[in-house]
Amino acid sequence: MRTFLKPGWLPVALLVLLILFFLKIELATLAAGVALFIMGMRHLEDGFRAFTGGALERWLSRSTDRLWKSLAFGFTSTALVQSSSLVTLLSIAFLSAGLISLMAGIGIVFGSNLGTTTGAWLIALVGLKVDLASVAMPLLVFGVMLGRRAEAHWKGIGQVLLGIGLLFFGIDLMKAGFASFEGVLNLDSYAFSGWLGVIIYVLLGLLATVLMQSSHATLMITLAALASGQLAYDNALAMAIGANLGTTVTALIGALGSNNAGRRLAAAHILFNGVTAAIALLILPLLARSVDSIAYVLGIADDAYTLKLALFHTLFNLLGLVIMLPFIPVMIKMLMRWFPEGVPVGSTEIKPSVLSNQPRARALYLNDSALMHADTALKVLDQELLHLAALTRQVIAASTYLPPAVLLGMPRRQLHEAVRAPVAAAQRENADVLYERHIKGVYSDIVDFISRMDISLLPEQQQVLMEHNLAGRDLVEAVKAAKHLQKNLRKQLDDAPPVVYAAYAVLREQCGLALLALGRLEDIQGDAAAQAELFYEYEKDGKLFSAEFQKGVQLQLRNRELDGWQATSLLNDMHYLMDIRRHLAMAHTALAARGEVVEQVIVPYEPEPVEVEQPQKRERPIKAKAKPLTRKNRKGGRERIEPSL
Structure with missing residues (x-):
């Protein structure tokens, strides 16, 4: 994970956190849950990388030769690794290396945005209702044991199990952290209504995603706070939009070290998330009423705010996908004009000069x-x-x-x-x-x-x-x-x-x-x-x-x-x-x-x-x-x- 603190500020930040943790043990529990959640995502990423081996190029060529396949690949890979940022950064790397086309890369990024909704549904349906710590303990043991094996595939399986265990443990700690705030601090009293609240919580969701480099972690915090009554439902909707928008910063940073091919895909990601967030904000009241109507049809209770937030997250991402899909050819032409092609691979360029x-x-x-x-x-x-x-x-x-x-x-x-x-x-x-x-x-x-x-x-x-x-x-x-x-x-x-x-x-x-x-x-x-x-x-x-x-x-x-x-x-x-x-x-x-x-x-x-x-x-x-x-x-x-x- 990239750091956004200069080396000189790191001791100050650590000291401030230490004082806060000493004063509020509940805050330390919440922060530990976030840290374990992010660490679990990293182990999950490393584990799935170990499975690809040398067959990644052949796998990509079969999985991304059609736009619908690219969308499915992006959706599935994000659902597996629970990190749209990782899938986006890997797609930039694939495109810069010539493993996939720009059309395929855009399809993967669009599908990845829809794939982030699976994490919200899993947490809302299961993660907040089950004692995940008891499930995490054997996973951690098996993960550590297999991760010490010399064989790459066993080591990869161990990393995946360890990552899932840390994710579950992190979710459980975040639930406990927000639950312990009850009677001590009521964040709901700081809720903002109207467009002021929308803007504040969109920025808060964006900032949290940039700092943690994970929209999943931001959504997890939002769902946990919403489930414990520490966050208003309307503010949670705005925070989910901000989390989606925050992933564009990760793509932008990843593009800085890439070539023009990778920068095209990063720009496509920024365009998609920016347009989707703008549309969601403009029609936010309409989307909220649509969520209520769909929830009624699906039998979701009016006060099941975590499930309704997951439904909202799915709805506005799906809406953005439907709106942007017809414009992909136009987007490709525009990106090719902004970031022109370089020298063809292996070309022998003969110039008349000495x-x-x-x-x-x-x-x-x-x-x-x-x-x-x-x-x-x-x-x-x-x-x-x-x-x-x-x-x-x-x-x-x-x-x-x-x-x-x-x-x-x-x-x-x-x-x-x-x-x-x-x-x-x-x-x-x-x-x-x-x-x-x-x-x-x-x-x-x-x-x-x-x-x-x-x-x-x-x-x-x-x-x-x-x-x-x-x-x-x-x-x-x-x-x-x-x-x-x-x-x-x-x-x-x-x-x-x-x-x-x-x-x-x-x-x-x-x-x-x-x-x-x-x-x-x-x-x-x-x-x-x-x-x-x-x-x-x-x-x-x-x-x-x-x-x-x-x-x-x-x-x-x-x-x-x-x-x-x-x-x-x-x-x-x-x-x-x-x-x-x-x-x-x-x-x-x-x-x-x-x-x-x-x-x-x-x-x-x-x-x-x-x-x-x-x-x-x-x-x-x-x-x-x-x-x-x-x-x-x-x-x-x-x-x-x-x-x-």
Whole structure:
């Protein structure tokens, strides 16, 4: 729960509460009930989160593909977790991560508002008439026992039972707290009539919901006060409207850490609750008479104010839903205009300007709202890695002086001619500058986001997170290999003999072909067989090129077309190119899987040592040795080298 007190005010607030509790034990009982109720909601939320596992995306796609399904999903989920604020915040996270559409998100929020009425009915029908403390005790025991299990599903069940037990205990304490006020303090004497009373109690309900971050807790206090005779019925109606309006503040706070997609849904939530509250206030006398008429038909007694309050809460939420449903298409257009779309996920945006002159790149899709749930966090992380992959391809192309069109699928013949043409001065960008400007910031944001993922992960989710982490490192290592390649490439473009210039043109062409091949992944997204075939051909072409290039260098060295210095430089730079290919392939293999377990088809490149003869001194042979991705450990196995940022 977010705090609305600055750190300096917290000791003062605690001291004031302590004095009040000491003076009025009844107030301490009431406050303890509210605290247990809120704590129970938190445990209930955590327990239901544990049930989703990694299947949340598939579950959402089936449950929200129609508007009526989204409404039902919002209603049911709120009835289960008894927290419309949680459902709204999770919906913002789902939308910001791309798991649901805006239409589905609006449907969930609208259904969630109607779902809050179930809590009022349960409390009015059962909670205020049954000794809930006796029911809560075994639930608390079972909840604590199961919550200590290591298995995620048992731990989730334990959290749910513990949450329900705390809710019941909180309700019982609040009942006892208000009952103890009888004869000590009569809050009903402070009742306000007319529109003044409506405004005061709407604001009171709004303030209570904002402070407790729970409209359910506000309704519970209202029902308990109403049942004990401490609150007038008319004032309770206004307080229920204020409680509904207070949830918009929670949505607004949640949207601050989200992207434009999440802000659209928060705005839709504010519009719905604001319009519903305004209509309810304008026709409040009519709604009150309608409640009396419906209560008479249902056989509810005139003095059963708690049931009539639950009926009123249902009626005005249902009225708002009926009024707002036809305007959803208009609302979507308006929200899209207020909060326009950002850059498409994984897009390769080619700009005519020099890449090093473009603005410094930072993460586009990572947001605090996504950290609420494991699936949303992994989803936005996947999107951000696609963004980093697109930037990596751009930086590698610019670092090897390839034309920007290579990222858009230029013909191979055109690429063949482009790498043999003179490189313009404007095209010779500094790889170190490109790395600092376009790669390091985004990768730093990814690392920071992963470090803040303070959520429990299932084993399969931990595997996905590890693969994503390695994919990000592979992308960074590919750019670093391009930085090394550029050092010699820059020297050889102007002063090199024709045979050396031609050899570096071949290296640049091979880099361009690798980028062209990986660029095809967007066309075959979702086709696992086509992706496996692409990576197989990619690996086969790389091995064939490596063998042919080394043979060509050896032949030119024997024919004295190259000297030893030139030959070793070419072989070293070829290995940097193979490092680029390997790291790109490993990263894109993980990203193509998109969190699913697929067979790893990329084998780390380890060429056979090739002897290169020196034309003058025949001493030790020069061995072409690839920069390893793995290394031997003490036990004789192999371990992966962890690259640094």
